[in-house]
Amino acid sequence: MTAQPGFPDLDGVEHRYVDLPGLRMHVAEAGSGEPLLLLHGFPQHWWGWYKVLPALAQHYRVIAPDLRGAGWTDAPASGYTAEQLVADVVALLDALELDRVRLMAHDWGALVGFLLCLYHPERVERYVSLAIPHPFVKFSPRLLAAVPRLWFQNAIATPGLGPHLLGKGRQPMATYLLDHYTSDRSAFTPRDRELFVAPFRDPARAHAGSALYRHFIVPLVPRIMSGHYRKMRLTTPTLILYGREDPNMNTTILDGHQGYADDLTLEEVDGASHFIADEKPGVVIERALEFFA
Secondary structure: OEOOOOOOOOOOOEEEEEEEOOEEEEEEEEOOOOEEEEEOOOOOOHHHHOOOHHHHOOOOEEEEEOOOOOOOOOOOOOOOOHHHHHHHHHHHHHHOOOOOEEEEEEOHHHHHHHHHHHHOHHHEEEEEEEOOOOOOOOOOHHHHHHOHHHHHHHHHHOOOHHHHHHHOOOOHHHHHHHHHOOOOHHHOOHHHHHHHHHHHHOHHHHHHHHHHHHHHHHHHHHHHHOOHHHHOOEOOOEEEEEEOOOOOOOHHHHOOOOOOEOOEEEEEEOOOOOOHHHHOHHHHHHHHHHHHO
């Protein structure tokens, strides 16, 4: 089904909707050849890849969906659990008749990416995670220093409060995340900001963002810290790119993967914080192409 007008223009990108079980998903595509799947983070959607997508599409068939509740994809009232979010991606691959893909993902999309690699390793050839640690992180008292910086997670997850902060008035929460987790606020143009915050003016999408934090992101942290995923093994060759200026990513957090991953590489990106693809798109393009090749 051909998507309706209203998408921001990007040369070479075509749009369509894919009907999945219980979800109508918007997908942006460009390029040809072997498939490369891009999973966005919060509060973004497929447009979060616009600085890197055209270059990647010169080498791959790039597929950038809007995940459940984001962008132009449906925002149902439920389904924001780890199991369903992974199932959505698997269903998309099945619908597109893709047995195996290269994968790059950011933020909560990268969390889904890690779970996809752990539970469905046959579907992912190689994986690049942006600004998100592996799921084998071990608890350390030093990690408590990050708790005050992550206050927004519980605020967004709170029923009533979260949707209000995301969708009402000047939409302070979405704007806060874009402003405070970049090393250079000019990484986002005024148009970018409007494209990212506008969907949350739809009450269904504001509630979806809150449900995402309440049922997936916030519960995943204690699951990781308790060692749930240390019962598993990451067999997918994986590269984690993280910003030197990201206060929530450091060697303490990223250590602990030894013994749980076959091939995991950590690389620090100078001059970047959390939104690496927006702040340092050239580095992301270069390293992704090298790694995927």
